[in-house]
Amino acid sequence: MERSTGSNMQIQGQRTQSTAIVKVQEEPSIKIEPTVGGQLLRKLFQIIFFVQLFLVSILVIVLTIRGLIYAGSTDRFHPKKWYPPLLVSTASAGIVSFIWQSITFHCPSKAIKAVFWFTPLLTCAVGVLHILIGSPLSLAAGTIAILSGVIQSLYACWVNSRFDYASKILTVSTSAPPYNTTTFVIVSIITCLVYSSFSVTGIGGATATGTSLDIAFIVVILLSFLWSMQVIKNMLYVTISRIRYMNFACGVDINTGAAFHDTVKHFVGSVCIGSAIVPVIGTIRGSARAINLVAGDNDEFLFSCADCYSGFASTLITYGNRWGFVHVGVYNKGFIQASADTWEMFKRVELISLIDSDLTGVFCFLSGVAVGSICGIVGGTWELIIHKGYATEVSIYAFLIGYFMCRIALAWQQASVSAYYVSYAENPQSLRFDATIPVRIEQLHRFQV
Numbered sequence: 526m527e528r529s530t531g532s533n534m535q536i537q538g539q540r541t542q543s544t545a546i547v548k549v550q551e552e553p554s555i556k557i558e559p560t561v562g563g564q565l566l567r568k569l570f571q572i573i574f575f576v577q578l579f580l581v582s583i584l585v586i587v588l589t590i591r592g593l594i595y596a597g598s599t600d601r602f603h604p605k606k607w608y609p610p611l612l613v614s615t616a617s618a619g620i621v622s623f624i625w626q627s628i629t630f631h632c633p634s635k636a637i638k639a640v641f642w643f644t645p646l647l648t649c650a651v652g653v654l655h656i657l658i659g660s661p662l663s664l665a666a667g668t669i670a671i672l673s674g675v676i677q678s679l680y681a682c683w684v685n686s687r688f689d690y691a692s693k694i695l696t697v698s699t700s701a702p703p704y705n706t707t708t709f710v711i712v713s714i715i716t717c718l719v720y721s722s723f724s725v726t727g728i729g730g731a732t733a734t735g736t737s738l739d740i741a742f743i744v745v746i747l748l749s750f751l752w753s754m755q756v757i758k759n760m761l762y763v764t765i766s767r768i769r770y771m772n773f774a775c776g777v778d779i780n781t782g783a784a785f786h787d788t789v790k791h792f793v794g795s796v797c798i799g800s801a802i803v804p805v806i807g808t809i810r811g812s813a814r815a816i817n818l819v820a821g822d823n824d825e826f827l828f829s830c831a832d833c834y835s836g837f838a839s840t841l842i843t844y845g846n847r848w849g850f851v852h853v854g855v856y857n858k859g860f861i862q863a864s865a866d867t868w869e870m871f872k873r874v875e876l877i878s879l880i881d882s883d884l885t886g887v888f889c890f891l892s893g894v895a896v897g898s899i900c901g902i903v904g905g906t907w908e909l910i911i912h913k914g915y916a917t918e919v920s921i922y923a924f925l926i927g928y929f930m931c932r933i934a935l936a937w938q939q940a941s942v943s944a945y946y947v948s949y950a951e952n953p954q955s956l957r958f959d960a961t962i963p964v965r966i967e968q969l970h971r972f973q974v
Contacts, residue, residue, distance in 0.1 A: 563859035567794025574756065574797040581749040585727030588742060592730025602733035606912040607919070608725070614904035614923035615721050619714045621896050621927070622934035626710060629892070629938060630699060634692035637888055641681040641688070644891045647898035649674035651924070654905045655917065663917040677891065684884060690965050691884035697961050698945035699938050703768045703781045706937055713761055713933055717754065721926045724750045728922065747925075754929040755800035756793075759850060761936040762943075763796055764788045767854030769944035773957060788854065795853045799860040802845040806838075813838035843868045847886070850940070851947040870950045878969055879962065885942045889935045893928040900927030 596602045629636040648670050655667030703709075727746050731739040764785045771777045788796070813835045848871070849864030858866065871877050905920030949958050 563862065566798065567859060569794075570797040570801070571794035574752070574793075577749055578753060581746060582723075584742060585723060585730075585746060588730030589726040590730070592733035595733045601735075603912065604729065606908075607729050607732065607915050610904045610907035610911075611725050611729075611919050611922055612722060613907070614900040614919075615718060615725065615926050617903055618721075618896060618900045618923075618927035618930040619718045621899060622931040623710065623714055625892060625896060625931060626934040626938065629695070629935065630702070633695040633699075634688070637688050637692050637695070637884070640888055640891045640895060641685070644895040644898070645674040645678035645681065647895050647902070648677060651898045651901050651905070651920070654902060654909070654920065658905070658909060658913060658916045660917055666917065666921065684887075687882060687884050690961075691888060693961050694883065694942060694945065695885055695888075695938065697959060698769070698941040701772065702937070702941070703765060704778070705781050706765075709761070709781060709785075710934055710937065713757065713936075714930065717757060717930050717933055720753065721750075721930070725922065725926075732918070750925070751929075752800060754933065755804060756796055758929070758933045758936045759796045759800050760785075760788055760793075761933065762847070762850045762940040763792055763854040765937040765940035766851040766944040769941045770851055770855050770948050773945055773948035774951065774955070776957065784854075791857060792853055795858075795860040795863070796850075799845070799850060799853070802860070803847055806841045806845040810838040810842050847939075848943050848947055851943050867947055867950075870947075874950050874953060875966075876946065876950055879966055880946065882969065883942075885939060889932060889939050892935055893931040896931035897924040897926075897928035900924060
């Protein structure tokens with residue numbers, strides 16, 4: 526979809542029942558109105574999401590009440606020793622995440638360097654904590670954390686030459702944040718704090734009895750928590766990326782409240798689909814790239830296997846990537862179609878190598894790991910002092926809460942970067958863009974030569 530050839534794309538803001546829905550006239554090959562199958566898929570995922578949220582909420586309430594009753598009649602579970610460290614860690618996650626997104630906005634260059642150099646240390650610190658706990662599960666978790674920290678440090682050394690571009694693209698894409706962004710972030714963090722605390726009470730209730738069925742309940746609550754946090758993050762992603770896209774592409778400002786209202790009313794189904802697909806495909810693609818680095822080209826068998834797996838991952842990324850969320854919000858497309866359209870557009874304007882080398886996504890991931898590690902250290906150390914038996918699980922739960930809290934706090938900045946790339950890909954000749962991307966493309970071409 527290039528606005529530099531043929532007739533220009535026309536974007537009209539149109540009110541539908543007091544909300545601003547963007548209608549776009551473009552090439553006939555792009556379908557703006559979702560198909561019947563697409564509408565059914567969206568509605569199905571939306572129903573599944575809200576039904577599971579309702580059922581898990583009932584489960585959490587029942588487990589919490591049962592756990593408190595059980596704790597009053599036995600010494601096996603101590604709520605006063607289990608809940609406070611985890612709830613304090615949850616509160617710490619909200620505070621640190623808000624502060625960190627503010628630091629990232631005002632000092633992106635320093636923030637990027639700090640994350641890449643300090644996250645490995647924090648990850649290793651979590652590993653050491655788990656080794657000190659000494660249980661079989663904590664020893665396994667500690668070993669994984671330390672190995673992960675070492676890998677992160679080696680990766681930071683390998684990509685340090687990309688830090689400057691990452692800070693530039695982050696600066697230029699977030700230079701004019703949407704109106705009331707701070708309020709938006711605060712409300713999102715408070716929502717996550719309440720939801721995380723609610724989920725923790727249910728996990729504590731299941732921990733009180735600790736039967737095999739309770740372990741299954743904990744797994745169900747955690748899976749629901751992971752999907753719900755992804756949905757919250759991507760709701761913000763769709764809202765902000767739509768606002769920033771309209772600003773980059775057309776110089777139009779959309780009211781943040783109206784944009785979020787549209788997201789809640791029209792795009793929840795697509796967001797639920799993307800929230801379930803993107804983490805899985807992202808993990809597969811990340812592992813494929815890691816395998817390619819390890820395999821190299823010395824062993825023909827390993828190279829062929831890695832190449833086959835990489836091809837499979839490349840096919841998947843076409844139909845499920847975070848840049849698709851931009852077209853979900855702007856064009857009201859289904860998530861899979863939006864992902865395919867944006868990826869094909871990146872291929873057409875030869876931005877794939879630039880997208881792959883961009884560190885902003887990795888930066889947000891490592892920021893989440895850093896905040897999660899801080900929360901894990903806070904909760905795990907507290908439990909290690911007062912009740913060693915709870916230390917491992919509390920540290921892991923605190924890590925997950927801190928990770929997702931930070932990802933949600935940074936969602937508006939990552940969405941701004943995605944909107945910048947998508948709007949640039951649609952019209953690289955637009956005078957609204959500076960030389961940040963063209964200069965970087967020239968540098969990549971020189972490196973490849």
